[in-house]
Amino acid sequence: MPDAGPAAVPAPLLRVLGLSKIFGDIPVVDRVTLEVATGEIVMVIGPSGAGKSTMLRCINRIETPSEGEIWVAGVNMAGELRDGRLVPDARAVTARKRRLTGMVFQRFNLFTHLSALDNVAIGPRRVLGMPAAAARALALEHLDRMKLSAHVDKRPIQLSGGQQQRVAIARALAMSPQLMLFDEPTSALDPELVGEVLEAIRGLARDGLTMIVVTHEMQFAREVGTRVVFMDGGRIVEDRPSADFFATPRHERAREFLRRIHGGAAPALTAAGPPPG
């Protein structure tokens, strides 16, 4: 009989084990291990080039990991084990597994030739095989949830950045993913449009959606995140409850990062001692 392990501990929704992604000979993501339980909201922060995007892209396999394992909802994203050996998935199987996750990109990446409605409906219609009317109804529902009912027939270029990003969120949600991945969802936005997108993400958090959010919005990370993962140089340097992290960042690089983000003023740092320098 196989060892089932302690039954009381629920399997995490996401398990990343020893994930590396090597470009050329540079490990852009370097032996990252991360578990995310259902309902958690993990804020990933860190300097540009830390490997945050690459990690997210490996989780949904837009990027193929060089090493390590990724499990989403108990599914091995790389393939199936047969006789102890990993048999890699065909690309069509990967496509199906990818539906476990939803992704929101920094630059929205809305389908430029489709209306907002069709951007959201095309997944349910073509990927899930829903009847056209049902896909349309579902899309309208998600667009309404994103407060976009007035804009359903517009093309992406007719929408503001904030509206586009909310369409992109609706597009991902319409596929009913178990885990949402946000890659700097507000970084490409004009400052006055950041709020509406963060508000939309807050709404999803309240609804209990499990999310990993790469962000530079520290106040948002602090308020909405249940956990903060600080990355630097391809590694997870700190992984702690959000309140703890912002109160007492342990690592110098995290302190320095927060200091830079706050433009020199880092009021939360006192508990960790005065920043050196």
Next chain:
Amino acid sequence: MNAFDWGAIWYAVPYMLQGAVVTLEISILAMVFGTVIGIVCGLVSVSRVGPLRWLVRVYVYFVRGTPALVQLFLVYFALPEIGIYVSAFWGGVIALSFNAGGFIAEIVRAAIGSIEPGQTEAALSIGMTDRQGLLLILLPQSLRQMAPPLTNELITLVKGSSLLSAISIAELTRSAQMIIAERFTPFEIYAALAVFYLIMISALARASEYVEKRLA
């Protein structure tokens, strides 16, 4: 200098109109087949099907690297060798389609290749397969970029159909040559021939302008 012989032109026009009809028939058929071949081959060349991609590469390499006239003779004389007997008309259509298909494959490949990778990533992120991403997202978006080079290619095709005079198809150029052989008025008839092509190609350019506007 001899006076311009308008009589030769009035004599030639009815024959040349018949030739123009044949040129139009052949061109339209070759446009349709060439576009279908080109889109299929272009999609194959951006797909992940290795052996087919290689075949398309060889095909495009050949079409780009040999004169259309040589291709015409090759196709025309190769077909009977492999047991396909068709009229000169259909041999010409096949040769022109073969030629246009190779160039259009490149147009399709370039247009799809120029689309921002974020579109493919978004398609994958909602669970689309490679094929769905290609057919539902990339191809429709590349149509607009394909339109201008495709127009050029179709214009080239109409002009190239004059080569079919070499395999005795009574298309426009051939009909002009036959009148010249009869009336010995090469200047007048070739001038009329040029005007015929100009009219046809202007009409084609207008039509594609209209289509481009609709796509925009």
